[in-house]
Amino acid sequence: MDSKPQLSVGQRFAWVLVGDSSVHGQGIVEKIRTDRDEGLSPETADYASLWIEARGISGTRGTETYTVMFSSDSKSYIDGKEITVSNPS
Secondary structure, rough: OOOOOOOOOOOEEEEEEEEEEEEEEEEEEEEEOOOOOOOHHHHHHHHHEEEEEEEEEEEEOOOOOEEEEEEEEOEEEOEEEEEEEOOOO
């Protein structure tokens, strides 16, 4: 998936921490947010294109809820750490 994936609420996805494949997981999209939805200034578009709130279903984060940020530089992050996002296998 790229920096602006075609995700929808209820969709499953997989992720892996860049540089450490032992940190990984799968989640279900619970909410999709954009900078406009959040009332952020237009300058935010220079950094982030959208965020998803997800519920973990497996992996190192367990079943906790977390946020994935998809940045405007085609990278994705959880807690400021770069990840790759894909469809689950």
